[in-house]
Amino acid sequence: MINPIKFIIECSFGSKPRIAESQPIRPVELKADPYRLAETIPFFLVASIEVGNTTTKCILTATNMKDGHTRLVNKKVKMTRNVRKPKPDERIFGTTLSGVSLTRESISELVRDTLVEAHDDVNLDIRTDLDFVVRSTGVVAGFSSPHEIGEFIKALADGCLIAGIPPKKMVPAMSIDNIPAKFRNHTLIDKVIFTGAVGGVLPPLGSTGIEIVANEMEGELSTAGIKEGAKWTGVDFRNPVFSMDFGTTLKGRISNDETPYARTIANICGYAGAIPDAVIKGTGLVDKRYGAALDLYSNNKEIMIWLTKSSIIKKYADAINSLISIEIVPDDRDRYGSVPVDPRAAKDIDVTLIGCDVGMNGSLMPRLTDIGAEIYSKHGLKTMFAALDLVSAMMVERLVKLSIDNEIISEKTSIGLTGRAAITGCKPYLILKAIEKLGLYKETKTG
Structure with missing residues (x-):
């Protein structure tokens, strides 16, 4: 008792x-100072988009490349069950744990809308301000075949693309030449080997x-x-x-x-x-x-x-x-x-x-x-x-x-x-x- x-x-x-509390940062702090009145600190802006069984989330974070701390820029949360219903010509490839039907097109639109709204809320341009996007899902835990999982992964990628995110921001850099100039002084990519x-x-x-x-x-x-x-x-x-x-x-x-x-x-x-x-x-x-x-x-x-x-x-x-x-x-x-x-x-x-x-x-x-x-x-x-x-x-x-x-x-x-x-x-x-x-x-x- x-x-x-x-x-x-x-x-x-x-x-x-x-308990870790999300430390916020104002979007204006991410913008370069045109008058050079203060030290310019590069921030690495990442959008994490996840379609889960219950919620679909887009979390925008900015990592200070000088001190390594990551701060919250914005968070957009939707209920996955509100994804639009499949259209007659679309193929249902899976469901959430509670039985919500999913198609590649409906998931991609949900991802697109969530990404765009998360950026618009804080007046950031998804094409120019965003540095990288991470895609993930909890829904595939209940899927029954690799094909279904593959369709979902493709739907996540489709959503990012139609939101306006360039493909190069959806895959990790494999050499220093693939890293934007403003971040090159902060990378160890030439000194480490990716092991997984x-x-x-x-x-x-x-x-x-x-x-x-x-x-x-x-x-x-x-x-x-x-x-x-x-x-x-x-x-x-x-x-x-x-x-x-x-x-x-x-x-x-x-x-x-x-x-x-x-x-x-x-x-x-x-x-x-x-x-x-x-x-x-x-x-x-x-x-x-x-x-x-x-x-x-x-x-x-x-x-x-x-x-x-x-x-x-x-x-x-x-x-x-x-x-x-x-x-x-x-x-x-x-x-x-x-x-x-x-x-x-x-x-x-x-x-x-x-x-x-x-x-x-x-x-x-x-x-x-x-x-x-x-x-x-x-x-x-x-x-x-x-x-x-x-x-x-x-x-x-x-x-x-x-x-x-x-x-x-x-x-x-x-x-x-x-x-x-x-x-x-x-x-x-x-x-x-x-x-x-x-x-x-x-x-x-x-x-």
Whole structure:
């Protein structure tokens, strides 16, 4: 049982997780000073466009090439379910986790519109001001064939092209001659060899990683993103690390401490934000098929609800947690939590697959919806969100404990989390307490 008074005091005055807040920069600061009144600092402007199962995002960042810090220029977020419906002459090549039909043309238009709006909002020219674009997707975690994945990747590229982004800004520079003159004094491209490492971590040895788990590259990007965010927190988030991304699907990786680049020794996959989404659908306040927890979420930490409902919150969190499986992915599974996997291939290259499922590929999701209906009808929305906060902490605790028990992580391993189902509400505080309880660290470094 959680002591509600102790919980409220600790949330307010106790040790806190290190949370990276996006540091903004005004677009005017990115423009060259025509009068040369101040030192000219080149900024590398990047657009990251991602089409996920729940949201489609374009995040504009500017990296100061002098101090290496990355700042937020703008962020545009849309609900993926609002992508336009397929036209009669278009071929549907896949769906999101909730069943939204996708065509190459509809995805490319969604990408185009999101990119253009993100730049227009801050009066930046997508053709001249942008230096690079990164494309990614979480939707392919549930796809069934390489052809479907290929179509989606092409759709992302199409969207960038029709938005006006030149092809040369969609691929990395391979020599110093391909780098704009203003950045050449800040590159080490002539002194390093690209080995495939991203964020200081090599993908699973002998493969791109996709062969063993469909969303390995998402875990790769999450790890790199957490490492970048850690620069603003004072946390030394160097290898070995355990990164967890609690988006709609679960992704992440565990690295070892080899140098100069660490090796991926484990991947995680399955359901994450899809779990609270299933619970929320029981309220009847969101669409039964496409509804998400984000539809009802408000960024208020409802701490006081624990004073009156702590035992009820714990009861329902336990009920939800009992339907969630977190384990080493069995050898006989070709999907786990809807994500295509190949556990035998993973074992051959000494990579551990850790999965999170609800029944068999979500077969018990309707039971989560029933629990959600009961919580909402008897105790209301605040109690429901508090219970979901606790569920996320329980999931993280189970993931970390499983990794400890299988000797995949140690006290040298830094743990970082991102994604809506891990960093909203009271989740960060509950997660920190859950990790501390496991006794992995002699001293937990918090902020």
